Amino acid sequence: MKKGFKYEIIKECRQSGARIGRLTTPHSVIETPVFMPVGTMATVKGLSPEEVKETGAQIILSNTYHLYLRPGTEVISKAGGLHKFMNWDRSILTDSGGFQVFSLSQMRKVTEDGVEFASFIDGSRHFISPEKSMDIQKVLGSDIIMAFDECTASGTSYKKSKEASDRTYRWLQRCYEHTKDWEGQTLFPIVQGNMFEDLRLESLERTIPFAEVGIAIGGLSVGEEKPIMYRMLDVMQPHYPKDKPRYLMGVGSVDCLVEGVCRGIDMFDCVLATRIARNGTAMTFRGDLTIRNAVFKEDFRPVEEGCDCYCCRNYSRAYVRHLINTDEILGGRLLAIHNIRCLMRLMEKIKEAIREDRLLDFRDEFMSKYTPKIQG
C-alpha cells in the first residue's frame, strides 16, 4: 500500500457483511462507512471549514473539472495546493473530471487520447487526457485522486456501455502508470459497466488489480431507478476485495446510504445535502422536510428533534423558515449544516448497528419509518 495510507477493518457485521474500517491518509484518519461532503469549487457551499469539521467530516470531495476552469491550476499551484488555498487540513478526495466532462460540457469529443470539450462557463475549448487529469490532481494535492473514466448515462446501449467501460480500463492503465510513483496521493480506480451485470463484473474484475488503497463504483445514480442501482451493487458485492474501502460515487440520500452500506459500500459523496438545503429542504431520519411550508410558520421545535447540530441546538423551524422565505443566506447555511450532520449521525447509527451485528434489522426498522417527503 502507498506510504502514508492504511486501511484497517475494525469490525464486520455478522448479519450483513458491512464493515467498520479506518482509512488513514496523510491528512486524517477516516472512520468508514463515511459520507464525504462535497466542496466542488474549493468550498462546501456556504460553510466554513470549521463548520464542516463540526459536522464530524474527516474528508471532503472537490472537483478537478471545476477547479481547472476556475480559478485554474496555476493559482492553486501558487497557493501551495488545495488544502492551503481553501484552509482545509483534513483529507481531500478529488474527482477526476471524467463525470463532469460528460455531464456538464457541450460539444465534447471523445478519442482514445482523451476528451475535447467546451467549458460550461465561456465555451472555450479544452482537452483533458487521463495524464492531464492526474497532473491537475497532483497540483491540487488531494490525498485521494480518482482515475479519469468515461461515465455513461442510464439507458445507454450495451455496445456503447461496453466501449466506455473498455476505454475506462485502458485509461485506468495510463492513470496508474502516470501516478504509481507519486508520494502522498493514492489513485482510486473506478468500476463502470452501466446497468449491465456482466459488464459490471468484467469491469470490477479488471479494476481490482489497480486498487492500491481503495476502489470506486462509478456510473450509478445517473438517472436509473434505485432498485436497479441496488441490483448492480448486489451483483458486485461478493467480488469486492475484502481489505479495501469501496466508494460509491455520487450517492448521498438518507435511504441510499443505509441500503448502500448493507451492500458493502464504505464511502459515499453527494451534493444533495447542501443543494436541497439551499432550496429550504431539511434531511431527517424520517424523510425530507420542506421547511418553506406554511405548516412550520409557528413551529418552534428544532429542525430535527434529537439532532445535535449547530442549527438544531440554536434555532427553530420557524426561524429557519423565516430565513428561507426571505432569501436570507443564513437559512441555507443552517440547513446545510443540519443536512450534513444528519448524514454523519446516520453513519454513527449504522456503525452502532454494525458493531452489534444487526445492520439488516436496523435497515428494516429504519426504512419502515422513512418516507421520502414528510409533512412536519
Added chain:
Amino acid sequence: MKKGFKYEIIKECRQSGARIGRLTTPHSVIETPVFMPVGTMATVKGLSPEEVKETGAQIILSNTYHLYLRPGTEVISKAGGLHKFMNWDRSILTDSGGFQVFSLSQMRKVTEDGVEFASFIDGSRHFISPEKSMDIQKVLGSDIIMAFDECTASGTSYKKSKEASDRTYRWLQRCYEHTKDWEGQTLFPIVQGNMFEDLRLESLERTIPFAEVGIAIGGLSVGEEKPIMYRMLDVMQPHYPKDKPRYLMGVGSVDCLVEGVCRGIDMFDCVLATRIARNGTAMTFRGDLTIRNAVFKEDFRPVEEGCDCYCCRNYSRAYVRHLINTDEILGGRLLAIHNIRCLMRLMEKIKEAIREDRLLDFRDEFMSKYTPKIQG
C-alpha cells in the same frame, strides 16, 4: 434614567470633544463610539450570531418594518421576542419603520394619525401609527426602540421639511407617552430638519427633553453630499446633551465614521459593510478594494494586512476573489466578517486617539492615506 440603562463617559478628547463612553442596556455593555451591524431580517446578512460577536459587536440593529411584514409580529411574539427568535443575547436596537415606510413603500399616505402604505412584498395595505410602531417594538423586545418619525429626502423644500419635522415632534410626544412606563426598553427620540440649519436646531432643542438615555440624528445620509452632512453635524454639535450618546442613523463608511466621531457622534449603523461585501468589495483603512478584480487573482496576501479578523487570518485575496467570482456564498460571508471587523478596528483606533487627546490629528493622518476606491 430608565432602569437597567446607564451611560457613563469615560474620557473626553481634549482636542476634539469626542468621547469614550459606556452604554449599559439589559443585555450588554456597549463601549462608544460604536458601529452597530445591521440585521434587517433578524439576521446580519450571511453571518451567524457567533461570527457577529467575534467582530466585537455588542449591539446590532434590526428593522421593525421588515419584521412586521415578515415573519410578522405574532411569530416573534410566540418565539418569545427577537433575541430568542434569532439567537442573539446582546443588545438590539430596532428602527421604528419610519425611514422604511418612506424609502421602501409605494402609495404611502401620511396623515396626522400615522402612515398608510403598501407592502413592498405583495402590495397589501398596512397602517402604522406612532403607537403601533411602539407596540411592534415592544413585541420585538429590543433594548433600544426608536421613535416613529417622518424622514425627508435630500432636496425636500423648506416648507415640507418643516412640516415633517413638526410632525416628527408631535409623533415623538405620542411615542414617549405610550412607552414611558415600559420596562427594559428605552426610547431614542430622533432629530429631523433636513439640511436646514434652523430646522435642525429647532428639532434638536425640542427633542432633547425626550432623550432619556440617548438621542438620534435622523434624516442625514439621505442623498446629500458628505460636506453638507458634516455641516449639519457641525451646526448641532455644540447643542447636544453632554451626558447622552448621540446616534447618527444610517451612516457607516470608513471616512464618515472618522468624521462623525470628530463631530461628537457616539453611535452608527449602516448596511454598507455587509452590502458591499456581497458584491465583492472589501473595506480597508486605505479605502475600498474590489476583490473581484483580476489584479487579485494571484495575490496571496490577506484582504487587509494587519487585520485580525477570521477572513484575514485564514484566507488570501486570491481565494476570496475565486469565491466571489464563482458566486460562492462563503465569499460574501468572509468579506462581511472582514468589513464589520474593519469598522470595529477603526473604532478601536479612534478610541485610542481619544484616550490620547489627538483625534483631530488622527483624522488628518487617516484621511491623508484614505482613497474611496483603491487598487491592490
